[in-house]
Amino acid sequence: MDTQKVDMYIMTNARYFESHQIPVIRERLLAIDDSKWIMIQTIPLKDPQTSLIVSLLGGSLGIDRFIIGDTGIGVGKLLTCGGFGIWTIVDWFMIQGATREKNMQKLQQFLY
């Protein structure tokens, strides 16, 4: 794909990914075919800040994990009252990273 499109994508979506992943994403986007552009643009990425707010409010019920698609972990949190409250606190710090990882997984399907 041409550089302009890729740079535009990176600029608008950088906050959805870990900063160390950005160079790899850019490199892969430049290498792939133009026909994937529409697909890549329409991937529903989750906002890490939204997950953090959800985690602060509904972390005890596992809603933060359900939202990013970690259903299994979400059920675990829900059944144990947020992992006895401890897991809730751990996830306040982990959830943004987990959201970015999840976004990367979604994008990766189209990059390779």
Next chain:
Amino acid sequence: MIATRNRLYAFILAVCAAGWAWLVLHLGKSSELHMQLCWIKATTGIPCPACGTTRAVDALMHGHFWEAMQINPFGFPVLLLMVGSPVWIAFDLLRKSDSFFRTFRRTEQVISTRGIAIALIALVVANWIWNYYKGY
């Protein structure tokens, strides 16, 4: 983020170990300690859907099924998972298989489908309302 079999197994075994440690600390003791770790209960005074699970599991382990059901039905899946998943994982590790991992992923997909998700959420909300009236 648990993308590989071994990480999922390590994670689940750690969670189960923590759960068993919690139970051992609690078995046979009075219920004073129970609610202090619940954020919802501590901040709002309203019990969460899972409040009472420790007591329910305790009752189950003493064979009081009906009592456990009345305390909190969450006790049944929790005890089942705490007993079942380590055994299944051990079995998998011995046979070098990944059947638990695949089942976990498939279950995640199944319960994420709209109809089943709505039904499960309704059950949890119903349990929450029930818990509120029980006053835990």
